[in-house]
Amino acid sequence: MDTPVDKTVLNNGIRILTKKMLHTRSVSMGVWVNVGARDETLDESGLSHFIEHMIFKGTRKRTAFQIAKEFDAIGGHTNAFTTMENTCYHAKVMDTHTETMVDILSDIFLNSIFDSQEIERERPVILQEIGMVEDSPDEYVHVLSSRNFWGDNPLGRSILGNPENIIRFNSNTIKSFFQRLYQPNRIIISVAGNIDHSRIINLIGPTFESIQSGNSFPNRIAPEGRTLVDVNYRKLEQVHICLSTKGLSIGDPRRYAFSLLNTILGGNMSSRLFQEIREKRGLAYAVYSFISSHVDTGMFGVYLGVDPKRAHETTELILSEIRKLKNEKVDSSELKGAKEYTKGSLMIAAESNDNQMVRTAQNEIHFGRDIALQEVLDNIERVTREEILHLANDIFQKEQMVLTMLGPLNKKKVFEELLYH
Numbered sequence: 001m002d003t004p005v006d007k008t009v010l011n012n013g014i015r016i017l018t019k020k021m022l023h024t025r026s027v028s029m030g031v032w033v034n035v036g037a038r039d040e041t042l043d044e045s046g047l048s049h050f051i052e053h054m055i056f057k058g059t060r061k062r063t064a065f066q067i068a069k070e071f072d073a074i075g076g077h078t079n080a081f082t083t084m085e086n087t088c089y090h091a092k093v094m095d096t097h098t099e100t101m102v103d104i105l106s107d108i109f110l111n112s113i114f115d116s117q118e119i120e121r122e123r124p125v126i127l128q129e130i131g132m133v134e135d136s137p138d139e140y141v142h143v144l145s146s147r148n149f150w151g152d153n154p155l156g157r158s159i160l161g162n163p164e165n166i167i168r169f170n171s172n173t174i175k176s177f178f179q180r181l182y183q184p185n186r187i188i189i190s191v192a193g194n195i196d197h198s199r200i201i202n203l204i205g206p207t208f209e210s211i212q213s214g215n216s217f218p219n220r221i222a223p224e225g226r227t228l229v230d231v232n233y234r235k236l237e238q239v240h241i242c243l244s245t246k247g248l249s250i251g252d253p254r255r256y257a258f259s260l261l262n263t264i265l266g267g268n269m270s271s272r273l274f275q276e277i278r279e280k281r282g283l284a285y286a287v288y289s290f291i292s293s294h295v296d297t298g299m300f301g302v303y304l305g306v307d308p309k310r311a312h313e314t315t316e317l318i319l320s321e322i323r324k325l326k327n328e329k330v331d332s333s334e335l336k337g338a339k340e341y342t343k344g345s346l347m348i349a350a351e352s353n354d355n356q357m358v359r360t361a362q363n364e365i366h367f368g369r370d371i372a373l374q375e376v377l378d379n380i381e382r383v384t385r386e387e388i389l390h391l392a393n394d395i396f397q398k399e400q401m402v403l404t405m406l407g408p409l410n411k412k413k414v415f416e417e418l419l420y421h
Contacts, residue, residue, distance in 0.1 A: 002350065005360050005370035006197035010209045013185035017360050017370075018200050019192040021353050027098045027193035028357040030090035031109050034186040034365055038084045038154040038294070039218055040177075045154070046126075046161015047177045049082045050169055053126060055089055056080070057118040059111040064118065067108060074100055082159050085220075085294060086365065092354060095194040102203045110207060114178070116171045123166060130160045137240045137406050138286065138305060145242035145404040146292075148230050149299055153223035183214040190361035192353040222296040225400040229419055231412045232405065238305040239407030243318055246400045247291060247298030250366050256379045257387040258291065258300075258395075263338040264330055264388070265289045265321060266302055270337065272321050277304065283314050295366065300395055308408050315403070315418060325392040329385040343377050 008016045037048050056078070057064045071078050076093035089109060093101045133139050143158050150156030189208065191200050225246050248258050266273035266289030277287045287304035306314045349355040350373055363371045403419050 002373040004372075005363075007364075007370075008197070008201050008205070010184070010205055012209055012211055012213065014187045014189065014208050014211065015364060016189045016201060016204055016208075017191070017364055018195055018197045019190075019353075019356050019360050020195060020197070021193050021356065024193050024353050025095055026092055026353060027095050027101065027191065027195050028090065028092045028353040029101060029105060029189070029191045030088045030357050030361055031105055032188040032190060032361045032365065033087045033182055034085065034188070035087055035181045036083050036085040037157060037159040038220060039181060040154060040157075041218075042157075043165065044177060045157050046159075046165045047169065047174065048087055049159050049161060050122075050126060050166065051174055051178055052080045052082045052087055052089075053122050054114050054119065054174060055108050055112050057122060058113055058115055059107045060113060061111070062104075062107060067104060070100070070104055076101060078105070084155055084159065088358075088361070090354075090357070098195060098199075099203060102200075106204065106207045110210070114171045114174045119169070119171055119174070123169075126160065126166050127163055130158070130163060130166070133158070133160065137234065137236055137238070138303075141240040141242050141303070141404060141406040142301075144230065144232060144406060145244050145301065145402065146299075148228050148404050149225060149244045149402045150223050151226060153221065155223060155294065155297075180214055181217065182211075183217065184211045185213070186217065187211070188361050188364050190357045190364075192356040192360060220296065222294075225299070225402070227399055227401055227420075229403045229412055229416045230405070231409050231415065233408065233410050234406055236407045239308045239311040239405055239409055240303070240305045241311065241315060241318075242301055242303050242404040243315070244299050244301045244402045244404070246395045246397065247293060247300040248395075249296050249298050250293045251295070252293075252298075254387070254391055255293070256376075257383045257391050259342055260335065260338045260380070260383055261325070261388050261391055262289050262291050262300070263341055264334060265325065267338075268341055272324075273302065273304075273318065276321060277314060277317055281317075283307075283310050283317075311405065311407075311409060312414060312418065315415065319418065322392075322396050325388070326396055329389050332385065335383070335385055335388065339380055339383070342380055346373065346376060 003020050006018045040047055056067055074093055074097040076091055078091035080089045091101050091105055147156045248255055273287050277283050284304040284306050289302045292299045302318055
């Protein structure tokens with residue numbers, strides 16, 4: 001199942017990666033650009049995401065409707081997403097339609113015209129997307145938490161940008177950003193499924209080799225985490241809580257222990273937080289921990305939504321579970337269960353060519369090589385109880401914790417006393 005990845009580098013530096021999966025009848029393709037929201041200036045905030053929307057809105061030979069119709073006509077699916085550090089334009093079709101998929105994806109990536117009328121049509125859609133997040137407190141608290149944790153650094157901004165910028169962006173702004181930052185050495189094309197590497201190179205290579213190198217790329221600055229309690233009053237049924245602290249970068253060798261620590265604390269239904277807060281006490285419906293890692297830094301967080309009257313009690317329980325991880329080695333059976341859960345999730349995901357397409361691209365972006373699944377599984381198995389203990393003491397420091405709360409609360413001082421006690 002875990003076949004090697006084939007790699008070809010075009011003359012201009014674009015990397016094409018393929019992973020053959022003969023047991024599938026479909027093909028997933030992603031055009032990845034190592035450019036994201038953290039590469040924007042304050043005035044550019046939201047441009048990467050705006051481009052993600054506009055890339056499907058017409059080329060020199062296809063209208064937005066024709067792009068949608070041609071994908072529908074072959075039973076294909078296409079979409080895009082923007083992160084802090086990457087943007088991906090992807091599609092999935094039956095293997096018999098690989099050539100058509102490559103043609104359409106290549107066309108929208110290389111020949112989008114960013115028409116002014118289409119921009120005016122899409123602008124209110126993005127503004128509605130921003131409003132939708134702000135109207136969803138379980139999502140918006142994460143936006144506030146990132147802003148509080150990262151401060152003025154681009155990592156602290158919303159990927160969607162702000163309404164003032166979205167209203168101001170025009171065709172020239174978008175074209176300039178696209179041409180300046182979408183450089184060949186930051187472009188990776190990843191294809192997984194029932195495909196042949198040489199055929200993919202013949203389909204993709206001639207068109208993508210036309211991209212010319214651009215100007216120098218802006219430096220990414222890693223911010224320092226900070227400590228803060230931020231209570232945002234909003235008339236809601238629940239208080240939404242995000243506790244953030246220092247995390248690890250994507251390439252940190254301790255990332256395997258970090259993943260297991262996350263699983264143990266709040267990563268699944270048998271995790272400590274889920275069992276203590278939801279199952280034993282019935283305090284929350286949604287409670288989980290999460291990892292947000294970047295190329296040079298990272299953040300670890302815990303989220304839950306609770307009755308305002310139980311917010312203090314629940315926050316105290318989170319901190320109590322964190323202290324346990326710092327003071328006591330995890331039980332051997334608990335660690336074994338976390339390992340089996342993590343390995344099982346990875347192996348199940350590996351059966352999907354969508355996931356393999358993503359994994360292949362991300363390994364190339366972050367490590368410059370294919371990392372075999374077995375290597376990952378072996379590294380997970382090697383993690384010890386002592387490593388989990390040491391890592392917990394490194395990342396869970398009150399001097400680097402940020403507590404963000406959204407809901408009908410206005411008692412900031414009692415939570416400051418709780419966090420800094």
